[in-house]
Each structure stands twice: as C-alpha cells, then as structure tokens.
Amino acid sequence: MSKLRTRPLVRLTALAAVVLAGLCALAPVPVQARTTHLIETGSTLLYPLFNLWVPTYTATHPGIRITTEATGSGTGIAQAVAGLVQFGASDAYLSPTLQRLHPGLLNIPLAISSQMVNYNLPGLNRRSLRLSGPVLAAIYAGRIRDWNAPAIRALNPGLPLPHHRILPIHRSDGSGDTFIFTQYLSFSTPVWMNATGYGTTVSWPAIRGEIGATGNPGMVQALATNPYAIAYIGVSYRSAILKDHLGQAQLENRAGRFVPLTGSTVAAAVAARAPHTPPDQSISLVFAPGANAYPIINYEYVIVKEHQPSRRMALAIRRFLEWAIAPTGGNAPSFLNRVGFAPLPAQAIRQSRRQIVKIH
C-alpha cells in the first residue's frame, strides 16, 4: 500500500518537471537580430510541397525562418483569421460569409492539385474502371450497392464485375478532399446537390459497410486493407496507390467523356476553367468543360491577412509568395512533379501577384 500512496507524489513531481521544461522551451530564445519568423499551418495536401519549398527558399534567404505544420484546412483558415500564423493553407477557397466577416483576408492560389478516385477490386485493379459523377453519387448515397449493378456495368461493358457489396470510404475529418469530391458529385448530380451538397465535412448518407478514415494516409490504408472498397484520394498519394497495386478510375467529365488523370487532362481542365477566375480568385475548378478536361482539380490556396503587424513581416510574406508562384521558383516542375501538382497558368500568376502586392 505504501508503494501506492507515494505514487501521486511521484506523478506530481514528474508533471511539475514536464510543465517546467515546457515553460523553458516556450521562453523567448535569443534569436539572431533581423530574423523574420513565418509560420504556415493548414492543409495536409499542401504540406509536402511547403516542406520541399522551405529548405530551398531559406537557404537563399538567410533572414527568413519558416515553420510548417500540417493541421487541416479549417485550422489553417481559423488561425490565419486569428493572426496566429502568417500562412493558412487551404484546399478550399474562403466562403462568402467568411470573406464578409473578415474583409482583409486574401485567398491566393499557389498551385493546382487534383484528385483520384481509387478502388480495390481483386483481379481488376490493373483495368481502369469508368465511373461517372451520378454513379459515384449513387454509390455514396447507397442507391448503388453492388459492383455489378447495371449502372456500373453499362459504363464498363465486358468487364467481369463481381457481385459484391461496395464499401464506400469517406474522410471522417474535415477535408479539402471531401470539399472537391462532393463538389464533383454536386455539380454533376442535382439529387446529390439538393440532398447533401458540398463542404469540407458533409452529412454523409448512412450506408451499411461504409468506412470513415482520417487523412489521406488513412484513406490509402483503409482502401488497401478492404477489398471491394472505393475512395477519393489526393494526387500526392499516387505513389502509395501504385505501390499497393490499387485501381484508379477514369472519370466522366462535363462533356460526357471518360478521362484518366494525366498531365494533359489536368492542363485541359485548367485551360478551360482558370480564365474565369475572378479577381479575388475564389472559384471552383471542379467539373470543367472541354472534351479532354479532368473533372476534379482545384487551386491550393494560402490564406493571408492583407494587413500585417510590421512592414518587415509584410515584405517577407510578399517575397516568399512571389517566389512560390513563379515558374522559375516554387512553381518549377522540380518541386511540383514530386507531389503531383500542376503549375498555375500565366493568368492566375498575374492575378495572384495583384493580390500579393496588397499585403502591407
């Protein structure tokens, strides 16, 4: 018993030590004069790209230190609004209400991402299945239950589809991937738009066998371990999909054609949709017109406050963002190819520059 009694004291001491250590770590560390510290937080999709950018950029800009965090788009937006971070990374543009509530907030595209629809169909993963928005919406709404349902067979004549229940996987955390996937379903299928709509989290219709997964790695894991499952996954995770020998669907675009996710189909979608980008750059690129356009692509945004606490901070932010969107800087293929992103088109670069100069 005596051993038990002493334990709270030991624990308390340990706790006190941990708290003290934490306080010491938080205490202002003497930093080099004139070092500007920028913090990025938010989208887990943009995070790998930032991690490629930062070492290269800071190596040539000694006065700048940039910390990156992968937290999620919602956190990125919220912390940028609160002024806790300089860059809030988000896969989704700011909602009209957020823009009205926080007039000095900019959303600036840094690159273009795209999304795959993947499946785990034993024996058929090497064949690229054809799927459409309405069929995916019916699967995620529970109206199509089996892989050999007439609607799927009609899109894939000749494929030996199994009579097996489909296990739809969706993100259970708030996610930009959910945002663009549900936009594809909403824009292509009015029934889905009216019943569920789009957002970083939606009220998914309840389906037997559905799986909720956390983060893109969780989606890949859930798909790999569950035969007959289907999932939507960010293009940055393509190598993981290839490694696990999972299938990747061709998706029906607005023109009614089935297109695979390639550099040229993404470029076609960008060419069709990007010219309509308004000056504040809040636009969805999903379900673009054009015969060869891939239907699920999006701008990856950084959320920045127009008004910064100091000139030096504003200058550091402007310089970094200018570099990030430049075709010879952060938008160079050497960076983007490694995460599967596409570069911003010339017009978007001009618009982003016009937004960047507002930061003061």
Add this chain to the structure above:
Amino acid sequence: MWFRRLLAVFSLLVPLVLLAIAVFLTYYAWPAIHYNGLDFLWRETWNIGNQYANPVHRHGETVMPGARFGILFLIVGTLGSAFLALLMAFPLGLGAALFLSEVVPHRFGHLVSFFVELLAGIPSVVFGLWGIVFLIPFLGHHIFPVLAGMFPFIPFLARPTGSGYGLLTSSLVLCLMIVPFIAATLRDALRSQSTEMREAGISLGATRFEVATRILLPGQKTALVGATMLAFGRALGETMAVLMVSGNALNYLPHNIYSPISTMAAFIVAQLDSALADPTGMAMRSLAEIAVLLLVISFIINGAARLLIGTLKEHTL
C-alpha cells in the same frame, strides 16, 4: 507558516482549474446548448450546414442553413464500446489479479506484474496503430465472419460483418487498455489481505479457488467496484485509439456488433477542423457541448463510484 500557505494554494489550484474549465466550456457552449435544446441528445444527425451559403437566424442564433446537431449515435457508440470493453476486461483483469497475487511465486509474479504495468503505460496511439495494421485486417477477414457464422441466430452477432472497423474492434482495443488497470488495482488489493485469512481458509479444507472466491474477493468489494467504475470512465474518454479503429460512423446507429461507430471523444478530434471553418462558430460551440457532456458523465461516474464504495464500506464494517 509560509509552507502551509503555499501548500494550501497548490492544493486549491487543482479544483480551481477544474472548475474554471467546466465554467469556461459551459459558457462557450451556451449558445449551442440554447440552439440545440434537448434534441441534441435524441437526434442522430450531425450537420454543420452549408458553409458556402448565407447564414440564417433560427431560434435566436445565427447558423449556417441546414445546421442541425444531434449526437445520439455518439452516445450509443460511446456507451456501447465502453460497456462491451468492460464486459471483456473484467473477467480478464480479475483472473490476472488472482493469478498474480495467489498463484505464481512472488519472484515470477513481480516479472509478470512489471509487464502488466508496462501495458498500462503504453500510449493509446500505439494501440490504435497496432489495431489498424494488424487487428482490423485479421478480425475483419478471419475472425468476424467465423463469429457471425457460429451465431447467426443472435441478432447483434449475425452478418454483415463489415470491414473490421467498428464497435467490436474498438471494444477489443479498449479492453486491452483497461485490463492492466483493473488487474493492477485488484492485485494490490488482494495482496493487502493478511496471510492469516488464506491460512485459515486452507486449514478448513478450502481449495485455493474457494479461498479466492469465498474469502478474499468478498472482502474486496470496494476495490472491485472502484476499479470497474474507473476503468469504465477511462474507456468512455479514450480518444486516439478509438478514433483510429472505430470506423468513425457519422449519423447512424450501429445495427450489429461489427458496425462502424464513433465516440464522443473521438468525434471532437475528427470534426475539429471542419468546425473551425464555420463562420458562425456554432459547430465549434456544439463540439464544446459534447465536451461539457463528457465532463458531466465523468463527474457522474466518479461520484457514483465513490458513493458505492462508501455504502459498501459501511456494509463490510
């Protein structure tokens, strides 16, 4: 004198912090408590509303259109998984405690005890990862179908067995996490009983089993109840491991033991990022309402455990 005062300040600090957290959370969650009303507990839809539409005014609060918050599916998932975990963990923990205190020689017992305590100290995320990588594929592909095949007549055990993510998997992981807790507490309680009791029992011709079940355990009712309640409390509040293996069901009740579920604690983590993007803040406040509810439940469980222990002590004396 100063030492006493210092200690008084320190000892007051803990309850004050607890009170401050409770007051702050309730204050923050108040608009949600007002907006959601009692339906919060009975409704099974959680919908943060259309974030890209214009906010609307309903019941005196500003919310996004379509925003409705109900957590019945979370309450069922939380209580169900914790209860099932306790059902499995109690006999295991009791058996381990009896084994450690009554059966094995002390030297070997120390070694086993060390491992039991080690198990109790493993961070829950490790359990979660092990659950995802090993337990889920193993259970989902090999164990659950067999289990469902053996008991097709029991509704909650019958097919479909799903993917492996779900209620039973969460309960198994939770069970592993609370077994060492029950075992260690009961072992200490059993060891604290005098050797004379055991000797007296054996001299009367009782077997070891009879000594354990008729003499030692009845004397430890308070420890049994206390350990069980606290283990239940721990299972209710466990977040990370459950988040990883529960399947994170949204808006529906489990239809059998294999169904995906979500628990209150795990749901707060899973929905935090989306809730932060809600410009009206109602989603965040509703998450805070869940936190308030968790706080209340843990108060109730700890209070009930103390009450029970109190009454049991009176009876045994």
